[in-house]
Amino acid sequence: MSEKPKGSGGGGGGGDNKEKRRKESILDLSKYLEKTIRVKFAGGREAAGVLKGYDPLLNLVLDNTVEYLRDPDEPFKLAEETRSLGLVVCRGTSVVLICPQDGMESIQNPFIAQDN
Amino acid sequence: MLPLSLLKTAQSHPMLVELKNGETYNGHLVSCDTWMNINLRDVICTSKDGDRFWRMPECYIRGSTIKYLRIPDEVIDMVKEDAQVKSRNRAEMKPRGGVGGGGQNQRGRSGGRNTFANRGGGAGRASSQGNRPLAQGNKIK
Numbered sequence: 001m002s003e004k005p006k007g008s009g010g011g012g013g014g015g016d017n018k019e020k021r022r023k024e025s026i027l028d029l030s031k032y033l034e035k036t037i038r039v040k041f042a043g044g045r046e047a048a049g050v051l052k053g054y055d056p057l058l059n060l061v062l063d064n065t066v067e068y069l070r071d072p073d074e075p076f077k078l079a080e081e082t083r084s085l086g087l088v089v090c091r092g093t094s095v096v097l098i099c100p101q102d103g104m105e106s107i108q109n110p111f112i113a114q115d116n
Numbered sequence: 117m118l119p120l121s122l123l124k125t126a127q128s129h130p131m132l133v134e135l136k137n138g139e140t141y142n143g144h145l146v147s148c149d150t151w152m153n154i155n156l157r158d159v160i161c162t163s164k165d166g167d168r169f170w171r172m173p174e175c176y177i178r179g180s181t182i183k184y185l186r187i188p189d190e191v192i193d194m195v196k197e198d199a200q201v202k203s204r205n206r207a208e209m210k211p212r213g214g215v216g217g218g219g220q221n222q223r224g225r226s227g228g229r230n231t232f233a234n235r236g237g238g239a240g241r242a243s244s245q246g247n248r249p250l251a252q253g254n255k256i257k
Contacts (some may be wrong), residue, residue: 023149025149026146026147026148026149026153026154026155026176027153027155027176038172042181044137058178077163077165077168095178096135096137096177096178096181097135097175097176097177097178097181098175098176099159099172099173099174099175099176100172100173100174102173103171103172103173104170104171104172104173105170105171105172106168106169106170107160107169107170107171108169109167109169110160110169110171
């Protein structure tokens with residue numbers, strides 16, 4: 001009985017020592033802390049919230065979160081409706097896209113102008 | 117050419133990314149990693165049906181959700197250059213390693229001596245003992 005805790009403790013310590021510096025993520029989420037970000041999820045849901053925390057697996061803590069609802073008939077189009085989710089933890093594996101809400105705007109077709 | 121090598125080479129170039137959900141993202145590639153996660157800058161997002169557009173200053177896209185990326189043609193030439201430089205380095209490394217090892221082999225292994233003697237007079241140390249096998253070899257030929 002007494003050996004088990006010692007063994008696990010020692011193993012844990014060894015693991016910390018052996019743990020190599022992981023290659024830094026190409027996404028530095030710290031720049032978005034306390035800022036509103038837009039998140040798209042696998043399956044099509046979209047939400048925006050104030051980033052309160054994150055981990056390397058891209059799990060997110062969002063506050064004052066708002067989900068952008070979709071028309072059931074046209075699941076790829078966002079309806080104007082939103083619903084408030086409040087404080088949420090987003091599962092990293094289902095996060096598809098992250099971008100800052102600031103500067104994200106709906107625009108007219110920009111490719112027509114380029115063609116002309 | 118490896119897909120991720122091409123992608124890495126395409127950093128700072130404009131590209132189009134289509135996701136599995138049908139949305140496309142046009143932007144300049146900032147960075148990518150081994151999972152094909154990417155950062156784009158100055159992005160235009162197009163909805164699946166192609167009639168809605170959003171502008172976003174930057175965005176991060178999970179690699180596993182990407183269907184494909186369209187990359188400017190000229191990028192492929194830049195990859196080739198990289199590959200050539202790499203293969204050149206490898207080609208240079210091999211002989212170097214062989215010569216270096218050969219120097220030690222001359223003292224240690226008798227087999228190494230003959231091979232070096234056959235290459236010519238370059239290996240000075242092998243001259244006294246090595247010339248005989250070389251001469252014999254020439255007669256046989």
